[in-house]
Amino acid sequence: MFGRDIGIDLGTANVLVHIKGQGIVLDEPAVVAIDNNTKQVLAVGEEAFQMVGRTPGNIVAIRPMKDGVIADFDHTEAMLSHFLKKVNAKSMLSKPRILICCPTNITSVEQKAIIEAAEKSGGKNVFIEEEPKVAAIGAGMDIFQPSGNMVIDIGGGTTDIAVLSMGSIVTATSIKTAGDQFDIDILNYIKKEYKLLVGVRTAETVKTEVATVAPNGKEQEPKDLDIRGRDMVSGLPRTITITSVEIYDALMESVNHIVQAAKNVLERTPPELSADIIDRGVFLTGGGALLTGIDELLAEELKVPVLVAEDPMHCVANGTGIMLDNLDKMSNKKVKI
Template sequence: MGIKSFIHRVKSGVNNTSSGLFASAMAIDLGTANTMIYESDRGIVLEEPSVIAIERSSNNVIAVGSEAKAMLGRTGRDISVIRPLKDGVIKEATATMAMLRRFFEQAQTKRFTMRPRVLVCVPSGITEVEVNAVRTSLERAGAREVLLVPEPLAAAVGVGLPVEAAIGNMIVDVGGGTTEVAVISMSSIAADSSIRVGGDEMNDAIIDHMKRMAYLLIGERSAEAVKMSLGSLLEDDQRETEISGRDAASGIPKTYTVKAGQIREALREPVDAIRKAVGHGLEKTPPELVRDIVNRGIVLTGGGSLLRGLDRILTRETGLPVRIADNPLSCTVLGAGIILTDLFRYRKLLLD
């Protein structure tokens, strides 16, 4: 069933979550780093890392989510720990399907007798091939029908921006695999800029920096932990912490004291890419909408928005007020949930 025929059913049939039409419906933020699932009458029912552990010899699923993430870098030869999404899109289709199937099982209650109808958030710069991969993976995981909404539009609804009004609203969503910059007006994206740079690239930059400057080899989990504890773009941040890894020359384990200034230097390249993407988004924006943004400012969402000082960097770069959303991690799935409860009203936000 296509979007038009589905919307016709909503308009002429039933339009509430207690109906049979919505008895099994969920919104999904399928992120590179984390997956979140929302059900209209229960709220957010699942928030797990987008990670799956598979036994190589049998292809059996060993674990998903937090349990699988804890295995990163710690498994034997017979277990493969996979992050099946990269840069906001599906990299490993079979692993994604298996992971989603487990997530569906965890999220759904026994009262559901129908396969779920799913509204999934996707990057605004997604290609047709990538769209097909998302649809196929969700359908094979158990979805009855798949609808798609661009992540910036869902995030804007989730933070309460007036997306339907003839007013320019600018949102910058810094996720695990992508940064989405969008100017939204009258239920559509008037200007955008999408780059495949986000929290994962920040982790990679820290790994490379520690290898190059301290001759220390660390893994992804250690890099993420350092980013969370010391990640800061503030010049006066003097904090430090210890990090353990392997000496790049001798191979012997060692502990190194890393300072916030070193992490700031490591993050310079991905942060510059985000800064330039915001500038490109503004350059594409029609003049009348720019005037609205001058008055209303820019809203930061996504896990990357919590990087200390990022809002100040963007304010200094653009001269515009920048604020971090009250719910930066969950606003995208919450917005998708709002859209899901009133699909006819928000039909213009959906991808065809």
């Protein structure tokens, strides 16, 4: 078997692998569990994620990616190798060509680190593309026409906002306020208001089940959820009930950062392209697009239609799949080390 073409969405929260002709074959948390004493990797992905907050002292579950870039090179490489092995990406005779995504404003050093990690984990030729561009393609936008398209990709570590035309990014920004920050906001709110310590996984459940940032979020029928944690005063387990109205207040500051960043991108957009965006609307992709009401809030603030892409979590991975078909044309865009 000759080398395959593989697309990787190397996210802060999740890693998705798309194999040409097969679609998305892997979607697992970007977590590695290591034994602190021996420095051995014990588990990767879903198995390691189950250990988060539940391990004895000598075992730590870490995220080797931070804010869309590599924070721990060796463990990123170990994680990628594990995932590529799991999907049988490497054959005996040849190595796969890999297309990997990165945030828009990372440095060339950070880009090289991503390429090097992909090469060391078994890639032959490694191509790198900017995330919002790939997300736009995965969301079904035709970015190769001479007209303006805007995409807001809210991931785990970063939110990438870009206006695209003629297959390239016209204006873009990347901010470190995204899904992970929402979790931290919820944790801090519960800690401050209820003197209760909860884990990241509990915060994520609150975010997906009751959180809303819709403009009329406070007037809507509040949803509530029982959560458990450790009382900071007594040290004992305790259960509280949290409502969507409370979480609305906790998330507003971070959500406003995203709104402001989107406004800044629109302010720098040529007027002809702005007119196109009013017609076509803005597409929301990434896991953060699933936050209840974020599309309504952005539409109200930006004064343009805002649409959540059909499968926001998989837009980048699906986009790499479409771009793999054009890999040969991209050969000249390969970043050399």
